[in-house]
Amino acid sequence: MGPRERREREREEIRTLILDAARELFVSEGVESVTMRRIADKIEYSPTAIYFHFKDKEALLAELCDCDFRAFAQRFNVIAQIADPVERLRAAGAAYVDFGLENPSHYRLMFMTPKAITAKTTEVSTIDKGNPEEDAYAFLQGIVAELMAKGRFRDELTDVELAVQVIWSAVHGVVSLEIAKCTDDWVAWRPFAARAQTTIEMILRGLLKE
Amino acid sequence: MGPRERREREREEIRTLILDAARELFVSEGVESVTMRRIADKIEYSPTAIYFHFKDKEALLAELCDCDFRAFAQRFNVIAQIADPVERLRAAGAAYVDFGLENPSHYRLMFMTPKAITAKTTEVSTIDKGNPEEDAYAFLQGIVAELMAKGRFRDELTDVELAVQVIWSAVHGVVSLEIAKCTDDWVAWRPFAARAQTTIEMILRGLLKE
DNA sequence: TACTTAACTTAACAGTGTTAAGTATCGGAG
């Protein structure tokens, strides 16, 4: 089965060729620069050729983000080594923040765009949900559960899921506000690092026992 | 000067006619449903007629949001009556959250969309910046300054602006995540009210002295 | 009455995502 495999491989090659061209436009000029025609120009194919490999533009972007977010979740594998759960939580927050600032286009598409807009069709992610190695939310969940089991949270906090969501919300707030409004001179913005660090520290102080 | 004034008034009338049609589409079907042609259909004019009253689509949307956000800031005038600054802060947070959920389209355009996308031209807001009656940020600033002056914040917090931005970030995080990802079944979302309230309480506990 | 200008309309341009229809190439079956 020589030619059969070769065709399969060639198909995969052109798929990643499209994906890479789309990614380059996506990260360098933002999602609105990713047009089917511009991708096609970049790889020297006709625009319609892309539709042979991806259902539509949405599917292409979804796969792109899926792939890059799996890589993101893997960043946490190093952090997982940190013994102290509080320090681990701190480090996870910092890693999350870093990723958001380094990949604003991805961040925006994944967390700042209503699903109704991105996913008209029933999008199916290939990320292994619940597996902390591929799912950053699950990773955070693990830390929080450990902290709660050890009685480190204030007594009125008994819901792991709620605590996770509150922490995520706060950190997401700093990142998304930075991405959306960093160039806005309405506000006398303090340095991003200070905002991020203070937010993490304050939310930790609010959640943990003294 | 009869006819002159009448023309002026008529001009203002068609302006608000356009604005109202745009708002209806905007709030009921989201910003992507606001097309010049759909607005034109609604008011039974040709699409190009709109350009006589607004520079372009962006200017139209900017004016729409500006106008509605002034109304939003005025909600705080009632809250300004609350004597205890902590209670006032709590109420302000709740009001902010309410507005976001009631006006997701406005919220998204104002706080979740990078300025580079909305404002290609130099947009000039007509909101009186720094005036707490028209500027919600300034209102929050006032509360935080009062709390800090009264020594209610933890000693390491000495920067009013930073504290304001941390509080805003946290609350914005809950609201924006709800708007963007409420339909996402990846996460076992706790009720929004619980998330909002817990976030506000935790951030207060983190910032204030015990 | 003649002129100007404000307030439009129609037609068109350049761009978008997407699809229908046609074409060439190539692996495998008879």
Add this chain to the structure above:
DNA sequence: CTCCGATACTTAACACTGTTAAGTTAAGTA
């Protein structure tokens, strides 16, 4: 070796989008 059908494309077109150039109409003014 030939023919067939699938694969991987291309070209042309459709239905949208924001926006503009040019033409029209009505009203106020001199």
